[in-house]
Amino acid sequence: MPDPVFLSRDQNQARGIARYTLDFLNDRLGEPDDAVYAKVEQFHLDSVACAVAALAAGMNAPVVLRQEALSYPVSDPSQGAALLGSTSLVAPEKAVVANSAAARELDANGTNFGYNPRTGDAAGEFGHNDFYPVALAAAQMQQWDGRRLLKAMICLDEIRGRLAEVFALKNHKIDHVVHGAIASAAVYAAMQGGTEEQIESAIGMTVAHYIPFRAIRAGHQLSDSKGASAAISTEAAVLSARRALRGFVGPADIFRNPQAIFCLMEPPGQPDLSPFDLQLSGEGSDFAVMQMHFKLGLYEHQSAGAIQGLIDLLCANPALLDDVGQLEKIRIAIYEPAFSIIGDPAKRDPQTRQSADHSMVYIIAALLRKALQQKRAGWKELTLVPADYDDQTLFDPLTRDLMQRIEFVHGGPEYDARYPDGIPTRVELTHRTLGVLGSPLVMYPEGHARNQSGRLDEFVAHKFRTLAALGVDDVDALLARFSGLRDRSPAEIRDLCNFTIQQP
Structure with a gap:
């Protein structure tokens, strides 16, 4: 070298x-x-x-x-x-x-x-x-x-x-x-x-x-x-x-x-x-x-571990999307400084897009709302876009209801020691029928430089097309230009x- x-x-x-x-x-x-x-x-x-x-x-x-x-x-x-x-x-x-x-x-x-x-x-x-x-x-x-x-x-x-x-x-x-x-x-x-x-x-x-x-x-x-x-x-x-x-x-x-x-x-x-x-x-x-x-997509980068954990749980347990009323609690454990930044109590009730995209509870609730409405989950299916933070969506009743079910906690020294190598996060869902479902510790979610799924190019290309299409008629031409x-x-x-x- x-x-x-x-x-x-x-x-x-x-x-x-x-x-x-x-x-x-x-x-x-x-x-x-x-x-x-x-x-x-x-x-x-x-x-x-x-x-x-x-x-x-x-x-x-x-x-x-x-x-x-x-x-x-x-x-x-x-x-x-x-x-x-x-x-x-x-x-x-x-x-x-x-x-x-x-x-x-x-x-x-x-x-x-x-x-x-x-x-x-x-x-x-x-x-x-x-x-x-x-x-x-x-x-x-x-x-x-x-x-x-x-x-x-x-x-x-x-x-x-x-x-x-x-x-x-x-x-x-x-x-x-x-x-x-x-x-x-x-x-x-x-x-x-x-x-x-x-x-x-x-x-x-x-x-x-x-x-x-x-x-x-x-x-x-x-x-x-x-x-x-x-x-x-x-x-x-x-x-x-x-x-x-x-x-x-x-x-x-x-x-x-x-x-x-x-x-x-x-x-x-x-x-x-x-x-x-x-x-x-x-x-x-x-x-x-x-x-x-x-x-x-549109989210604060430190929430990517929670997004990965949630998507993994939804994909492994599609019955979670059948009845939102059965979902009692979403518990997210994360490291510092993420807990202080995107878990700031002031961000539990975001009134602006700039606060919402730095609010863990809003990001996860918005993602889950999309999954429940579409009855499917995945990084491409649940890509967060500007419309997920507009005034109407920001105060969507289902999103606000889901936000109240989220418990966001500091994982302690075990988590802190693993940052900044990764963004250590665990997600746990409590469901009346399915019981308690927990993700493994997420260190390298999709998009992370050390993620090994091999799907980065696919996901980044999907994001490019999704966002660029909001502003240009010919996405292929824009892609070729740059x-x-x-x-x-x-x-x-x-x-x-x-x-x-x-x-x-």
Whole structure:
């Protein structure tokens, strides 16, 4: 296995990330394996379907940010980037904030859990594949071909994914999007021809000036800020990069700065150290994106174990779907931090979509309602879509009744010790006729990087078609447009967003 780029805690890691990004993007570190290119393209395709569905459903934040972006038109192709489903060129930070918000709004695109099975790094920070619009915008402006575009996406996922393995922002009530913003600043600046010093300044400004806290994800009812958090932080990262490229000098050596978030939150115990070592892959197959996970519908990623357990029980016991009145209780045991995040008592009565898709009791009740109505179960049959979170469905009497039958508990140390390797969950159903039916401990549900069912491609393809069909007439054409990017010319990459999305 090729040796990674090792950035020790006693060196300037911001400068090291800058050097790594330039070397990787300019083919000085070797080449990722074909499987890595294929995986990042699959995640990008998935994010495009999520974005199309969000815009087609008229979700508020993506629509507002898209309208805002259109008020920043650009005529020079070297200075502007395209919005998804449009030929309009706008300021790159505005294209990024609008496109990233659309990809993220439904909370259905890819996820990382901050775990590296090879090194044992397990800080367990979350993160999502929200940041591909950064690479696309820069590639369009610089006339990069598809191979270089995908390599930039791999690089972006590598930086944010490895940071998530070594530093848990959530432990300090800081939003996980900071890791993605750092990666975005580095990749955008490098793609625009920045020097090591300029990239370091871009990273330093991003960290010193723009830190979002988890207030975005707390409260009785969540708002547009939850879904748009990555997009807004990435907009700031691109702005920081553009300023650095113009000559603005930001804070240097930000990871060892004693008053920046890293050393401030986790003091290393002696001067001139950061709290962590960092390893970044340059070639081969061991890239962070290969350990990232797919969601197979609209649900908070930590609920996937419960969804798997429920589907397994329903498939094994179809009589459960005969009479909902016979179902007395659904008991779900899970690990921390999932129990605190999606089991927050405030989320037992969600009033908004943003709260409902972070509510374990709502997600499971909505899934079970669909199964009872259809009299069948399975990942494809029960795919959760935007309509499962609209105002009418959110207050559906059967869903609300089922929510009251759900007991959600912390499984204790046995469960906590198994995270973030997996997402340990058990589901138990109490039925008047069938008795107590329990699932085995679910560790790697469908969509998880270590799931071995062999059905991932099938399920991801079904999800793509289901979501994309909400916004385009010809799903096959959309799939063809965003497939095979590695062989696309610069002109084709520039034209990638030129398709029509049906919007309300």
